Amino acid sequence: MNLNYLKVFHTVAKHQGFTKAAEELLISQPTISVQIKNLEQELGLELFQKLGRKVYLTEAGRTLFHYTSKIFNQLEEAENALKDLKGLGKGRLLVGASTTPGIYVLPRILGQYRKLYPGIEVVLEISNSQEIEQKLLQHELEIAFCGGEVIAHPQIKAKTITYDELVIVTAIDHPLARETTVALEQVLAEPFILREPGSSTRIALEQRLQLLGKKIKVAMQFGSLEAIKQAVAANLGISLLSRFVIDQExxxxxxxxxxxxxxTIRREIKLLRHKDSKISAPVQAFLRLVNENLVPKCST
Structure with a gap:
């Protein structure tokens, strides 16, 4: 079928008349009439019935209009997507993240992004989950990635993109590391090395302990996951850390x-954005890479 004939048909059907269709398409009404007639002859079906000054779709016309609506909507989406890509020669991507996704998950994806869109300035701000959520509310970030629970604020939209597992880790020569079976009470008796209050990992541990009616001894507190890993490896205590964080060690x-x-705690890593924020072309391109790389590891 001739795409131009379909466009004329779709426009006439949308306006239920030739006059407005001619105005939108910037062609004469006789030209529209000829093209509709040619399309009907090609299909061997009548598409319109004329009653007075108005035209109405026949059954065949309604069927065709159903499909042309899909066709031209998809064409419009394709045009918009290509315009967005064309506009990615320059711009800025503002991303926030809590520590685990910011250091151990996103850099690889951001590396791919920089290769594809070298003209886009990438800004990744890493902080604890509570601070990241506040920056979203204040429109200081476009999107963010946080592990664990997020604040139930009506202005923030959250979507799970992958899953993380928090596990107890010790030094390789720690006494507990040599045991095949370790009781919960043995672990709770050990000195813990944790992040600062407000970090999603610490919140997850505190919530689990509250459910168990248990307490731990916090021996040290660091703002750096790398410092925690070094301290644990030096046998200064044990910790609860993400699988993403400790895989290499x-x-x-x-x-x-x-x-x-x-x-052992499984938590969600979520994509956050302000519900009123418009998703820019640089963000859309980045989210496409996120969707390709961060398929959920396990089902909910």
Whole structure:
């Protein structure tokens, strides 16, 4: 079928008349009439019935209009997508993240993004979850990625993009690392090394302990996950850390995961944005990469 004939048909059907269709398409009414007639002859079906000054779709016309609506909507989407890509020669991407996704998940994706769109300035701000959420509310960030629970603020939209597992880790030569079975009480008796209050990992641990009616001894507190890993490896205490964070050290043999079912916590990593913010072309392009790279690891 001739795409130009379909466009004319779709416009006439949308306006239920030739006059407004001619105005929109910037062609004469006789030209429209000829093209509609040619389309009807090609299909072997009548598409319109004329009653007075108005035209109405026949059954065949209604069927065709259903499909032309889909066709031209998709064409419009394609045009907009290509315009967005054309506009990605320059711009700015403002992304926030809590510590785990910011340091251990997003950099690889941001590296891909920079290769594809070298003209886009990328700004990644890493802080604890509460501070990131506040910056979203104040429109200081376009999107953010946080692990664990987010504040139930009506202005923030949250979507789960992948999952993380929090596990107990010790030094490789820690006494608990040599045991095949470790009781919860043994772990709780150890000195813990944790992030500062307000970090999503610490909040997750505190919530789990509250449910269990248990307490731990916080021996040290660091604002850096790398500092925590070094302290644990030096046998200064144990910690609860993300699998994303400790994978390399476990493979290298400097840290050991201790399986304690009561203290193994699965949490969501969520994409956050302000519900009133418009998603810019740079953000849309970045989210496409996120969707390609961060498929959920397990079902809810």
């Amino acid at each position: 476990v493979c290298a043999g400097s840290l050991q995961v201790i399986k304690i079912p009561e203290l």
